[in-house]
Amino acid sequence: MTVDKANGKVVPRRVSPIEFRLDLASGVPTYLQLVHQVEHALLLDYLKPGDQLPKVRDVVAELAINPNTVLKAYRELETKGLAVGRPGKGTFIVATLGPVALPELTELRRSLTSWVASADAAGLDEDGIAALVANVLRDFRERRGGTADQRGAARHEAEVA
DSSP: OEEOTTTOOEEOOOOOSOOOOOOTTSOSOHHHHHHHHHHHHHHTTSSOTTOBOOOHHHHHHHHTOOHHHHHHHHHHHHHTTSEEEETTTEEEEOOOOOOOOHHHHHHHHHHHHHHHHHHHHTTOOHHHHHHHHHHHHHHHHHHTTSOOOHHHHHHHHHHHO
């Protein structure tokens, strides 16, 4: 519970539907990992317009990272038109990325879970699975005429920069 400064009433604390995680071995800058996690949550319909992202101080405490890193990620989301910061309130999702419909998502997740279990049984570790998926995605894009979607291209440019 928190106290609303405007009227002094006690209101329930809003809990963000996303919890950030870091992969320190990925080579991807920390702020971009946060941005990508929000984008993925939007694509998978875990986040919707109106949802609040975790408070900067909560992310800093949870992940033991610099507050400027979280602020940079949130600014990037604002620049992309996906979030907006409201002083004293937090950062909120204001747009979506066209999520996959739930029936398709459920079946795709089930199929992918089965595939990952098969890859694990074949001896691939997490890095091997990720490398194989990245390779297949690259080949798939090339077969489609080399047209990567704009988000993927923008993300790649940001990671290279």
